[in-house]
Amino acid sequence: MSTMIEVRVFATLRQGRDKVTMLSPEGITCAGDILALMNIPREEVSILLINGFHQKPETPVKDGDIVALFPPVGGG
Amino acid sequence: MNPRYERNIPALSEAECEILQRKQVLVVGCGGLGGHLIDMLARIGVGALRVVDGDVFEPSNLNRQLLSEVPLLGVSKARAAAARVSRVNPEISAEAVDTFLTEKNARGLLLSCDVVLDGLDNIESRRILAEECQRAGIPYIYGAVNGWVAQAAISMPGDHLVQRLYPEGAVLKNKSVLSFTPALCASMQVALCVKLLTGRPVETGKLYYFDLLNQEFESIPMA
Numbered sequence: 001m002s003t004m005i006e007v008r009v010f011a012t013l014r015q016g017r018d019k020v021t022m023l024s025p026e027g028i029t030c031a032g033d034i035l036a037l038m039n040i041p042r043e044e045v046s047i048l049l050i051n052g053f054h055q056k057p058e059t060p061v062k063d064g065d066i067v068a069l070f071p072p073v074g075g076g
Numbered sequence: 077m078n079p080r081y082e083r084n085i086p087a088l089s090e091a092e093c094e095i096l097q098r099k100q101v102l103v104v105g106c107g108g109l110g111g112h113l114i115d116m117l118a119r120i121g122v123g124a125l126r127v128v129d130g131d132v133f134e135p136s137n138l139n140r141q142l143l144s145e146v147p148l149l150g151v152s153k154a155r156a157a158a159a160r161v162s163r164v165n166p167e168i169s170a171e172a173v174d175t176f177l178t179e180k181n182a183r184g185l186l187l188s189c190d191v192v193l194d195g196l197d198n199i200e201s202r203r204i205l206a207e208e209c210q211r212a213g214i215p216y217i218y219g220a221v222n223g224w225v226a227q228a229a230i231s232m233p234g235d236h237l238v239q240r241l242y243p244e245g246a247v248l249k250n251k252s253v254l255s256f257t258p259a260l261c262a263s264m265q266v267a268l269c270v271k272l273l274t275g276r277p278v279e280t281g282k283l284y285y286f287d288l289l290n291q292e293f294e295s296i297p298m299a
Contacts, residue, residue, distance in 0.1 A: 010287065011223075011287055041247070043244070043246050044249075046241055046243065046246060047241065047283065047296060049296060053299070054240065054297070072243075073220045073221060073248075074198060074199045074220050074242070074248045075197050075220060075248065075251055075252075076110065076194075076198075076219070
């Protein structure tokens with residue numbers, strides 16, 4: 001049975017996007033594929049979590065994974 | 077017991093208050109985050125503060141920067157911070173360094189400091205400071221804000237946490253910061269700092285993320 005990949009976006013990444021998006025894993029091999037699919041430039045993602053742990057865009061993702069994306073926060 | 081610190085007790089022990097008085101902390105940046113950091117460190121009684129900022133106050137600071145006041149527009153932020161410390165707590169020392177952090181001066185600024193607190197407002201300076209803390213083996217208490225969002229973390233020597241937080245060419249969408257966001261972030265940073273300085277158990281390798289717009293608070297493992 002096929003499940004989905006759940007993508008949660010935070011803060012300003014929600015502008016023009018849903019808080020949670022369910023993606024079919026078809027054609028998705030790594031987290032970077034999700035960024036491309038959701039039209040999120042790499043430099044706009046500071047923290048990329050897969051199942052709660054900070055990972056790189058090259059990290060593989062699979063059915064049932066939860067991916068969370070946070071934008072850079074850098075002011076003071 | 078010095079009456080100044082009576083209300084620190086028993087949340088802190090008398091012995092812990094004495095430990096704080098023997099510690100030196102570097103605060104880089106005396107703006108939105110830095111103003112709150114410096115004020116809280118002075119009040120709780122950290123014995124020596126070195127406060128660094130090459131900037132002067134301008135009108136756009138007034139919406140959030142605790143130390144900014146209309147009569148201080150055009151005045152050095154670092155000097156204003158040290159003057160504030162001497163008015164709040166003349167029993168501790170505050171050294172003002174009114175220059176910007178650079179790769180060249182970073183090492184000297186860290187000298188004899190137990191902990192470094194991040195009051196910076198840009199990614200490049202954070203990279204420089206975090207790198208130097210890693211080299212010097214000094215804990216770096218990271219904090220950053222944007223709009224309604226704050227995040228804070230302890231970076232210990234060897235974890236390169238700050239370097240891993242920002243991708244190459246990271247883009248900040250805007251420079252907006254609301255008054256309450258740096259206050260919250262600085263509170264978290266100073267609490268972490270006090271725990272580190274007094275030797276209390278403190279979890280490292282985690283990023284604390286606060287979204288005040290959506291009331292979302294996350295504790296993110298960065299290991």
